Amino acid sequence: MHRLLVALLAALDAVLAAAGGIAVVLAPLTLLWVFGVGDPDWAALWPASAAVWHLGHLVPVTLTLPDTYLAATGIDPALATFTLSLAPLAFAAFTALFAARSGVRAGEAGAALTGWLSGSLVFAALSSIVALTSNAALVASETWLAILLPSLLFLVPSFIGAVLGAWRVGDDGPVDAVRGWIDRMPRAWAPVPSLVLRGLALTTLGLVAVGAIVVVAGLVARSTQVIGLYQASNADGIGATVIALGQLMYLPTLVLWALAFTAGPGFALGTDSAVTPAATQVGALPGIPVLGAVPDSTSSWLLLLVLLPVGVGALTGWVLRSRMPSTADPEPLAPRLVVAASVAVLTGGVGALAAVVSTGAIGPGRLADTGPQPGPLALALGLEVLVGLAILLLSPRLGDADREERTDLRADHGDELPSFSFAPRAHVPFDRDDHATGPAPSVSAPGTGIAHDVWPSAYRGPDEVALPGGRAGTDAVAAADGAILDDDEVQARIRAAWAATDERDSGPRS
Structure with missing residues (x-):
């Protein structure tokens, strides 16, 4: 594909990624303005939409409550200004997926660098435009963060996708050079890099699936509390719809919280609070319906949830072991040990990153501290996945014991030992007398x-x-x-x- 066409398609992907995220917020607000629901102000729609888009891309947003609202609600004026930094990660996930797809397409077209640079520069330009035109008196964010963080959320996944696309088809450049270096490695070590990356992808997908299952189970088990909070909000149809859409945008964040709960360290819902399988201690919470899924108390049976990350590690170890080359001699232990340790360490790093992006403030005061802690979550996930990996990845393969026994026997007896395990049958010559039937009766x-x-x-x-x-x-x-x-x-x-x-x-x- 021509490089100019690749650049244009990558730029189009960047425009769609930015416009799609903003349109998700701006379109409902525009409908409210068109139909005059709640007497909305058009001048406030763009700053509000941009603020939500920035928050979804990890940019902290500073909110200032007007004096009339403080007087009507009786809120302490000291809490009138606060920072909202807990990100609705659905926006970031949408941008990252679009960027990765754009990078893969550019890499497979043979113009990985061109597509990556084109898409990243266009998205950075759009982020700059949004940041410079969206600040308002009541909603504001740091301009440099509003440009940098969204740009990185497109640049990094696009780069990873471009490398993967170039790896599939070759680029006659650095990617092929790395592939050649790997192919020249010893036979036992050549598949190690690809196995590590494959294992990281499997553990990441498996842990996200575990978090999603736990979220669904929590919502089903405590559906009564969730419905009760909906009813207590006294919201009309439009209000209930807005609440539901807002919670949907925070669904990836809730999945990461559930993963932290499953792994053991848990997460916080305010200062000096903890939600873990071992114990739960929370104070007053905002009346957000989805928070009704947080258990009031825990049981010792919930500690068995730790087996789920271990199971993910075991499944990953089984998949990786099946893709390792089998040899006539017993497999060397060192490559398998490196694969297990590398996958566990990288999985722990992914856990730390998940904790960073799912931590922030959801309000003033004690609500400024919510989410899991990076260090404990990284350590827990790394160890649990390592245990699962070691069960299947480091154990002897079926048949290795027989091969080791035959190797020892050959070392003792040399070439006299036959290659089969049963004794050969002695050759007996044909005996005519034994097979003769004799003269047949004539009657x-x-x-x-x-x-x-x-x-x-x-x-x-x-x-x-x-x-x-x-x-x-x-x-x-x-x-x-x-x-x-x-x-x-x-x-x-x-x-x-x-x-x-x-x-x-x-x-x-x-």
Whole structure:
């Protein structure tokens, strides 16, 4: 594909990624303005939409409550200004997926660098425009963070996608150079880099799936509390819709919280609070319906949730082990150990990153501290995944014990040991007497035997001549008073036997 076309397509992906995220917020607010619901102000729609988009891309947003609102609600004026930094990660996930797809397409088209630079620069330009035009008196954010963080959320996934795309098809450059260096490694070590990356992808997807399952289970188990908070909000149809959409945007954040809960360290819902399988201690919480899924108390049975990350590690180890090359000799331990340790360490790093992006403030005061802690979550996930990996990745493969035993026997006996495990059968020469049937009875009365003219000739020896009359004809030729006959005499006797047979067959029949 032409580089100019790749650059244009990457730029289009960047525009769609930025516009799609902003449109998700701006479109509902525009509908409210069009229909005049709540007397919205058009001048406030763009700053509000940009603020939500920035928050979804990890940019902290500073909110200032107006004096009229403080007077109507009785809120302490000291809490009028606060920072909101807990990100609705659905926006970041949308941007990252778009960027990764754009990078993969550019890499497979043979213009990875061109596509990556084009998309990243266009998205950075759009982020700058949004940051410079969206600040308002009540909603504001740091301009440099509003440009940098969204740009990084597009740049990094796009780069990873471009490398993966170039790896699939080759680039006649650094990617092929790395591939050649890996191919020149010893046979036991050559698949290690790809196995580590594959293992990291499997553990990441598996842990996200575990978090999603726990979220669904929590919502089902405490559905009564969730519905009660909905009813307590006294929201009308539009308000309930806005609340539901807002919680949907925070769904990836909740999944990461559930993962931290499953792994053991848990998460916080305010200063000096903790939600873990071992114990739960929370204070007053905002009336957000989805927070009704947070358990009031825990049971010791919830500690068994730790087995889920261990199971993810075991499944990853089984997949990686099946892709390791098998050899006639026992597999070396060092490559498997490196793969297990590397996947566990990288998984711990992913856990720390997940904790960083899912931590922030959801309000003033004690609500400024919510989410999991990076260090404990990284350590817990790394160790749990390592245990699962070690169960299947470091254990002997089925059949390795037999190969080791045969190797030891060959070392003791040399080449005398056969390659098969059972004793060879001794060769026994063919014995004509053992297989001969003897002269057949000539009577054909029922129950007295088989007539000689229907006796099978499958048991005659390899040097016997097939004559009419079967065994009788052969005996006629062989009976020569024990004398040794030459070839001419044998042929003469054979012709005589044939002639006698012809005369017998041509005689009168009764």
